Amino acid sequence: MRTFIQIIYISRVNFEVKGGLNREVMRILTQARINNPPQNISGVLYFADGCFFQCLEGEQHIVEKLFQNIMQDSRHKKVKVLLRNKISKRMFESWPMKYVPVQDRVEKLLAANGFSTFNPYKFNQKMIDEMLEILSEAKDPTNNDTVKTPNIITRIIRHWSYRKRIIG
Numbered sequence: 001m002r003t004f005i006q007i008i009y010i011s012r013v014n015f016e017v018k019g020g021l022n023r024e025v026m027r028i029l030t031q032a033r034i035n036n037p038p039q040n041i042s043g044v045l046y047f048a049d050g051c052f053f054q055c056l057e058g059e060q061h062i063v064e065k066l067f068q069n070i071m072q073d074s075r076h077k078k079v080k081v082l083l084r085n086k087i088s089k090r091m092f093e094s095w096p097m098k099y100v101p102v103q104d105r106v107e108k109l110l111a112a113n114g115f116s117t118f119n120p121y122k123f124n125q126k127m128i129d130e131m132l133e134i135l136s137e138a139k140d141p142t143n144n145d146t147v148k149t150p151n152i153i154t155r156i157i158r159h160w161s162y163r164k165r166i167i168g
């Protein structure tokens with residue numbers, strides 16, 4: 001029987017960040033949105049104050065394999081797993097990789113817990129749960145037709161990256 005899991009991890013960037021929607025973060029997001037659908041991986045990515053907070057969901061061995069790659073990615077460091085759960089239902093099922101920008105509800109969560117910056121290394125379980133709830137309810141401003149109904153070029157890239165994975 002297939003086992004689905006959810007991995008939630010945090011990390012710190014290894015590249016220069018100059019506010020706004022960072023180009024490198026957008027590159028990561030694009031990569032995720034091309035690679036994840038053929039592998040039936042879904043999730044969400046949040047980025048603030050130099051820290052990533054990502055949730056990956058899908059079949060156990062596929063998610064674990066992707067996570068091994070992600071851990072070795074030189075664009076970030078200090079990767080720390082916050083949760084690794086078997087799940088029966090995904091939180092981000094329709095999202096190849098949702099992107100949630102810095103926003104009020106997270107700022108309020110931080111302020112309510114005495115944080116002045118986004119430092120998920122100090123989150124307790126309740127904060128992690130609240131963070132996930134916020135991310136599941138938030139809007140993704142980067143979501144457009146390319147994500148949900150890929151155009152022909154995106155489809156071709158997906159096809160070949162999938163073949164590369166399967167055939168080598």
Ligand SMILES: Cc1cc2nc3c(=O)[nH]c(=O)nc-3n(C[C@H](O)[C@H](O)[C@H](O)COP(=O)(O)O)c2cc1C
Pocket residue numbers: 011028031032033035036043052054066069070071073075076097161
């Ligand atoms: C914070 C972060 C999140 C990432 N998330 C994903 C992801 O969801 N899917 C993915 O394929 N690659 C993701 N990557 C990129 C992977 O580490 C790796 O570069 C990529 O899977 C290699 O894909 P390629 O074989 O198409 O070059 C992420 C990287 C970082 C730093």
